[in-house]
Amino acid sequence: MFRERGIVMPFKSFESKSLHFINREMEEFELVFxxxxxxxxxxxxxxxxxxxxxxxxxxxxxxxTGRLSSMLGIEDLSSIVLRASxxxxxxxxxxxxxxxxxxxxxxxVEKNGCTVKIRFEELGGHSASEGRRNFLSAAFMKIVQNAPVAVTIKDSSSDSLWLNKIAKEAGFSTLSHEMTPTKESxxxxxxxxxxxxxxRSFVIDLKDKDSGFASVKYSIDISESEKAKRELRMSRNKIRRLHEVALELSKADTEEEVYDLFVNASCRILEFDVxxxxxxxxxxxxxxxxxxSVPDDGEERYSKYEGVAGRTLWQGKTLVFPDISKSPEARPRSSDYRSALxxxxxxxxxxxxxxxxxxxxxxxxxxxxxxxxAHVTEAISRIRSREEITRLTYYDPxxxxxxxxGLAEYSAVEIEKSNxxxxxxxxxxxDVDDFKVINDSQGHMYGDFILSWVVESIKMVIRNSDRVIRWGGDEFLIILPGVAIEGAESMGKRILDRLEKRSLEEDVAATVSIGITEYLGEGDNIDGTIYRADLALHAAKNKGKNRLQVYEKKASK
Structure with missing residues (x-):
């Protein structure tokens, strides 16, 4: 009895506040045929x-009547008028x-003498008396049954809800839910x-003069746009987290910090399983x-030329595996793992x-x-570059x-602690004994070997907290924090013993002479301490080399 394609639901833009049109003069009219x-x-x-x-x-x-039928939104007006006649x-x-x-x-539509009269009353203007309430509800339901939006109707005389076709297909429940008229969607x-x-929904009242006889909710499916908005918000949050992680990575001092930040950030940003x-x-x-999620068996290592990781490293590009089972080189730890990046x-x-x-x-x-x-790669590169600069600046290559x-910085810290x-x-x-003779007779390359060999032997004896410093040429300093002069003398003897033992085992002819002193406290400094150790060293050489000498005032005479 009505043209479905002619129906355009009210409040599609949710701008109207009721079913009453502003022009109230057209609430009722009649056509006579x-x-x-x-x-x-x-x-x-x-x-x-x-x-x-x-x-x-x-x-x-x-x-x-064809054009009039289309204009009024009535299907086959001619047949209706003919039946009424x-x-x-x-x-x-x-x-x-x-x-x-x-x-x-x-x-x-009814016959009136020799004419047919059609009396139109706007739905919102009907006087919904008790006797006509069901008729009005049924008529309105007929209008909105196939409307292109979800419609829910609640009769004020009942708690039951009526749903149109779209509402049922969308999954709206017939159980009672929010149907209070709203000013905003x-x-x-x-x-x-x-x-x-x-x-996006909007609830209105159908009016019976000054009181409502039904609440109607119009609901437009905005799932796609809402999901797009939520995905956009999620993407923005991920980008924000990425910037936060990038800032944290830029402040990291060690690679261990970078590793922790990387994996934690991956969990927060990418939100995958492993x-x-x-x-x-x-x-x-x-x-x-x-x-x-992966069992940790300690430090696990494998060839950098093998497997998916090896190919990734070799090709230098991202590899995506939508189905791990189709990659013969992949070796997942669990059969539950299906795809990888x-x-x-x-x-x-x-x-x-x-x-x-x-x-x-x-x-x-x-x-x-x-x-x-990329941020992690940059952080590792920065830390390693800084370490390399530090090594070249503070360490003898x-x-x-x-x-x-390195001596100036390290000695200042240790003197401050001592004070x-x-x-x-x-x-x-x-000092390496007769080092010039070694260079002249064996060549400078062998001389370089001897210097490295001596330092390696010293490090076999001293503690991790002690430091070896190349003072110049074949001379070295060893700073011993927390060690009194007696302990330093004992350590010096062990160094001589180690060199002698290695010389016999490895057929290397090299000995050293050692001068020992201690920091004298407030008023002393590193230059004065080195000077005293140098005097003690010369005293050891004057006594025959391959020995040590503790600084004494008489050693300077």
């Missing part, structure tokens, strides 16, 4: 029971755009068949960090993440993982001992 056999002619149009020239002029533009009374509902915005009418979500759907960070050491890749960290190592789902990594996941890996630059805590601090000066 003359029927002569199959010829149907519109002869009059009235408002409030009176002929209206303006209205007649308006409808006269629709000269034939034969005494068949008809009630119908329609939606028309004839007056601008869509308006909804209930109409009665609102977003609601519902779970249906394991999927979350989002709707993460592994493998770093190149020599010819191997060493597993530095894994998530708790492997990203190179420059030449430093490989980052891998694994999912228990097939084809789990989309382009955004890959891009975020690559950005994160030949022997690995501290350089004179603050009143702890002893001793110093040795060591």
């Amino acid at each position: 003359c029927v002569n056999e199959d010829d149907i002619v519109l002869i009059d149009s009235t408002r409030s029971g009176k002929s209206d020239s303006i209205l007649s002029e308006f409808f006269s533009a629709f000269s034939d 034969n005494g068949v009374r008809t009630d119908l509902a329609c939606c028309t755009r004839a007056f601008g915005m869509p308006r909804y009418y209930l109409a009665k 609102f977003v609601e979500s519902l779970q249906f068949e394991g999927e979350t759907k989002y709707f 993460y592994s960070l493998d770093i190149v050491e020599g010819e191997d890749l060493v597993v530095k960090r894994v998530t708790n 492997s990203i190179p960290l420059g030449s430093f190592g490989v980052f891998q993440t694994i999912s228990t789902e097939l084809d789990a990594f989309d382009s955004e996941d890959i891009e975020l993982a690559e950005l994160l890996a 030949l022997t690995g001992a501290l350089s004179r630059y 603050r805590f009143s702890t002893p601090l001793s110093l040795m000066m060591l």
Whole structure:
């Protein structure tokens, strides 16, 4: 009885506040037709029971019933009028755009003498008396049954809800839920068949004069746009976290800090099941960090030329495995692991993440993982470059001992500790005996070997807290924090013994002479301490070399 394609639901933009159109004059009108056999002619149009020239002029533009039927939103108006002329009374509902915005009418078609009269009453203007309440509800339901939005109706005389076709398909419940009229639209979500759907809804009252007889909720499916918004918010949050991690990585002082930040950030940003960070050491890749999802058996290493990680490192590009089982080189720890992502960290190592789902990594996941890996690569490069600069600045490249630059910094720290805590601090000066003769007879390369060999022997004896410094040429200093002069003398003897033993075992002819002194406390300094150790060294050489001498005032005479 109404044209489905002509229906446009009210409040599509949720701008109107009720079903009443602003122009209240068109709440009621009548059309009168003359029927002569199959010829149907519109002869009059009235408002409030009176002929209206303006209205007649308006409808006269629709000269034939076909155009008038389309304008009123009534399917096959001719048949309805013809049936009425034969005494068949008809009630119908329609939606028309004839007056601008869509308006909804209930109409009665009946024979009136030799004419047929159709009386239209706008739905919102009906006097919904108790006797007509069911008729009005049924008529409105008929209008909105196939509407392109979800419609929920609650009759004020009942707690039950009526749903139109779209509402049922969307998964709205017939159980009671929020149906309070609202001034503003609102977003609601519902779970249906394991999927979350989002709707923008608006609730109004159908009026019975000054009181409502039904609440109607119109709901437009905005799932796609809402999901897009939520995904955008998630992406923005991930980007924000990525910037935060990048800042933290830029402040990291050690690679161990970088490893921890990397894996923690991966869990927060990428949100997959397993993460592994493998770093190149020599010819191997060493597993530095894994998530708790993978058993950690300690320091695990494997050839950097093998497996997925090896290929990633060799090719220097990201590898994506939508289905791990189809990659013969992949060796997953668990059959639950279905897809993987492997990203190179420059030449430093490989980052891998694994999912228990097939084809789990989309382009955004890959891009975020690559950005994160790039920040980590930069952090490792920065730390290693700084370490290399430090090594070149503070360490002797030949022997690995501290350089004179390193001496100034290290000795200042240890003297400050000695003064603050009143702890002893001793110093040795060591010289390779007849080193010029070794260079001249064996060559400078052999001389370089002897220097490195001596430092290596010294490090076999001293503690981790002690430092060897190359003072110049074949002379070395050894700073011994917390060691009194007696302990330094004992350590000096062990150094001589170690050199003698290694000389016999390795057929290396090299001996050293050692001068020993101690820091004298407040008023003393590193220059004075070195000077005294130098005097003691010369005294040892004057006594025959290959020996040690503790500084005494008489040693300077």
